[in-house]
Structures are given as C-alpha cells and as structure tokens.
Amino acid sequence: MEVEDFVTPRSASENPQRSTSLTSLRTANGGSLRNSFLYAKLREEPIKLSVRKLDGSFFDVEILKMATIADLKLAVEHVFSQMPDQGLGEISWPHVWGHFCLCYDAQKLVSDTDLVVKYGIRDGHQLHFVRHVSSIYNLTKTRSKRSVARKRPYLLKSTSSLKSTLKSEKNVEEINALGR
Incomplete structure (x- = not known):
C-alpha cells in the first residue's frame, strides 16, 4: 500500500474547508476541544x-x-x-x-x-x-433439463385424436374442392 492510502489526522487550521463544520461541532459540544482533529477512515489492511x-x-x-x-x-x-x-x-x-x-x-x-x-x-x-x-x-441444472424437455417436439397425439384431426382435414379439403 502507498503512504497516500492512509490519511493522517489534521487540525482545523490545516484544512480551512472543514473549519466551519468544526466550529459548529465545538459549539454543539459546548466548546470542547475533543473534536479539534478530523480523522478520515483509514483503509483496511x-x-x-x-x-x-x-x-x-x-x-x-x-x-x-x-x-x-x-x-x-x-x-x-x-x-x-x-x-x-x-x-x-x-x-x-x-x-x-x-x-x-x-x-x-x-x-x-x-x-x-x-x-x-x-x-x-x-x-x-x-x-x-x-x-x-x-x-x-x-437448481440451475434442473431448470436447464426442464427447458431442454420443453424445446423437444411434442409426441404425436393419441391415435383417436389423430384420426379425428385427419377427418377434419379431409372435410376441409372436400369443402375447398366444392368451392372451386
């Protein structure tokens, strides 16, 4: 670590930007000199x-x-x-x-x-x-297996529903043929 990484305590006169806040701290504290130094938080080792x-x-x-x-x-x-x-x-x-x-x-x-x-x-x-x-x-592994399962094509419907689907498609073809 660099020396600049550590901040040393300074008196109020060395840091004029903060002197006003120090004065108000002293006033709020009854004028004690306990807060006459500012300490910046030291970096952790x-x-x-x-x-x-x-x-x-x-x-x-x-x-x-x-x-x-x-x-x-x-x-x-x-x-x-x-x-x-x-x-x-x-x-x-x-x-x-x-x-x-x-x-x-x-x-x-x-x-x-x-x-x-x-x-x-x-x-x-x-x-x-x-x-x-x-x-x-x-959990991630389980989810990925589920998503793979969802992406697979669905199995064909049962034979009875497949037959009804084919019949309805045949009916549509017949209706279309009549309209020509």
Whole structure:
C-alpha cells in the first residue's frame, strides 16, 4: 500500500474547508476541544490467507478483513487467472463453485453474503477446498433439463385424436374442392 492510502489526522487550521463544520461541532459540544482533529477512515489492511487445493498444493490470496465469502471467491478466481497456463484450459467457475466450496475449521463457506470474520478467519489462516454440491447449481441444472424437455417436439397425439384431426382435414379439403 502507498503512504497516500492512509490519511493522517489534521487540525482545523490545516484544512480551512472543514473549519466551519468544526466550529459548529465545538459549539454543539459546548466548546470542547475533543473534536479539534478530523480523522478520515483509514483503509483496511488486507489479510493474507493460504488456500490448499485438492491436489495438496497451496496458493495465497489477499482480501480485506471485512470481505464477504463472494469477495473471497473472486480473489481465488483472480489468483487462478494470474497463474501461468498449466494446461488447465478455461476454468468454469460456476461449475467449480457448484461442486466445491472453501472450508475453514470444518465450516463450509457457502453463504456469499457472510463476512469472513464471522467464521473467525484472520490473517495467516489456512482454507481448503472440499467437495460440496451447491443447491443453486442443482437448481440451475434442473431448470436447464426442464427447458431442454420443453424445446423437444411434442409426441404425436393419441391415435383417436389423430384420426379425428385427419377427418377434419379431409372435410376441409372436400369443402375447398366444392368451392372451386
């Protein structure tokens, strides 16, 4: 990280644009000097995690401490996209996340909206892949089978309805012949 990424506290005299708001804060606070410094929110330091693949090899990822599981997955995808091509070809991430998930301390990290800190994950911890069939992946797979079934041509009607259809077509032909 660059030094510019961090903002140091400044007094009101160093930042004339904000001096008016400081004055009003002091007045509202009974004139206390407690609010004499402005603090900008410091950027979070990234945490470094080690991930063990199914083949036993490791790779490292960096995420923010307050990252979600979805952010962690994106970081994993990014690491793989930066690796030199080792004959793996194109990785289908929906397929990967549909069959595998990351795991920490026997907890499957499957809820994309959960924060990683919810699971107690901190800098230097190790995660690993485990087999897991996602219900979302199964739902998508089921839907695609249904849509394929819908796209197939319908089977012929029963023989009795087929005969009645043919009779009505014959009647139409006879009526058309009379009209000529």
